[in-house]
Amino acid sequence: MGLLGRLSRQFFAAATIACLLAALGICVWWLTVARGRDDHFEPAASGLALVAAITGVYAERRAAARERRAQALYALADELVKNTELLGTGFAPLDRFAPRARVYPRLMQSATDAALVSGVFSEPGHGELVALLHRWRDAVHDFNRRLDLTELRTYVSRVPPEELLAIDEAMHRPGGQLDGLRRLRSSVEELLRGRYAEPGVAVRLQQPG
């Protein structure tokens, strides 16, 4: 990568705005030094075009970013609601009197993945959310993989009931995997409700899981 490649987006944004502002300054100066009536049109038109460019580029970019962020937040809120339901009732402990191998539901993470890779939270100020989403994503991934292993183990060979119960107990143990996930989920919810509770997000979070 050359020097250009290493420069950040902020640098280019600043450079563009600086150039446009400089051009605008020149137009204003041009307006003051122009003599004839007709000579005023050109700097005025250029000046207006430059103002449009400055506000347009900046504001449109901001509005688009906000839009994408809102979409990402809606998707995150919807996913959170579904996961809340799963973590609430989807992992009921096995019946101790008739333990049987079962297929567990998987926790969802596509909205989290999308939110992370789309970069909508890459601007400063979203560091906490991004860090939390990464932790949540890793935990979900890890948990789902353990569920794969559990099903593989319990479906491929005949497993005695005590073993099924032992696996189930380990999963539900206080401070165990499920507990950890529930805690992380609550922190995500807390953050969404607190700092990102725009109307659309709040409505979605209110839906019963």
Place this chain on the structure above:
Amino acid sequence: MAERDQAVHRIPEVLRDAGWTVCLVGEEQSGKLAQVTAGLRRGPDPSGSGKLITSGFSYWGLESTVAWAHACNDLYYPVMRESIASFSRRWRGLSERLPDGPLHYVSLGPGTGQKDQALLRSLDSRGRCGCYIPVDVSAEMLRLAQREALQHLHVPAADVLPVQLDFSMPANLDRLGTLIRRTVGSEPVVYSLLGNTLANFDSDTQLLALLAEKLLRPQDRFLLEVASTAGQDEAAARAAAQEYENSPRFREFVTSALLQYTDLQIDMNSLTCEGLVEDDRALKIKVIYRNRTGSELQLTLPDRSTVRFPDQDTIRLLLSRKYTRTGLEKMLVDARVTTVGETHEAGHTAFDGPAFGMTLLLLAPGDGTRPAGPNPFD
């Protein structure tokens, strides 16, 4: 022989007359008497570890039975009364965790039978009542319990089989196990040991282990009720002892055995309750009768022999405990049982006193060791 068989076969018919009950007597009662005298013959010990009346004998006989029934209703002895009053509510929390289908119920030490009634009633209301087998050392207690337990229930008299025997003896348990299996086949049984009875035994863990080993099959469940404590310091031990000391009816009950087996002139002021801390597992309460006359007494025992009862010597009349959480858990592990369900009731203790309560546990057999296979969640 044929004649006798027929007589036995006619019992169900006889039982239709409500005045009769059958009772299977599972051991020689004279042997029991020898056991009581042996306990009372032990050497002098002013600390309460010498002469004693072991658990079952505190309830053996009519006087003790009546005294116990009174103590259970004594307003000054709220532990037992509240434990009985709240039982059906606490039991409801656990009853969903029972195996499906008809259930047979074996009550070890039914006492006054009120708790058995609550349990049988809940089974009966779901049409799941099988046989009812109360087991007790005391024939009088069995009759009392049976009458109380079966009130207004639809259990046919022929499905009720009271057994008089001491369940703390391994050989008795072997025979009891065989009897129960012959009666119920492979259908599931719920056993119960309620009212903190387990705490009355010196070797409580061993007794629980023995009961689980000799009686429990994988399809069976065991309902255990024990008193519990949150605190385990000297003050808590004193408060626990106080609970027993306050009740006149309870005092009558504990001394009733002395009245039956000795010719002692009983002086209620010689009765003390001592609270001790038993490691981190329990608070231990010893109810002790101490010779405070200032001179040596002679005790005449049921076999007419006499025993020295020197000044300050003691007879331990009752042993009880309140278990700590760790103590209880360790006991369950050592007895090789696993908990299937649990309800805990905070007691009536004053807000500034130690927190005593009652824990009701539904247990299943299991050696508690973890299976060796890989566990993705370990």
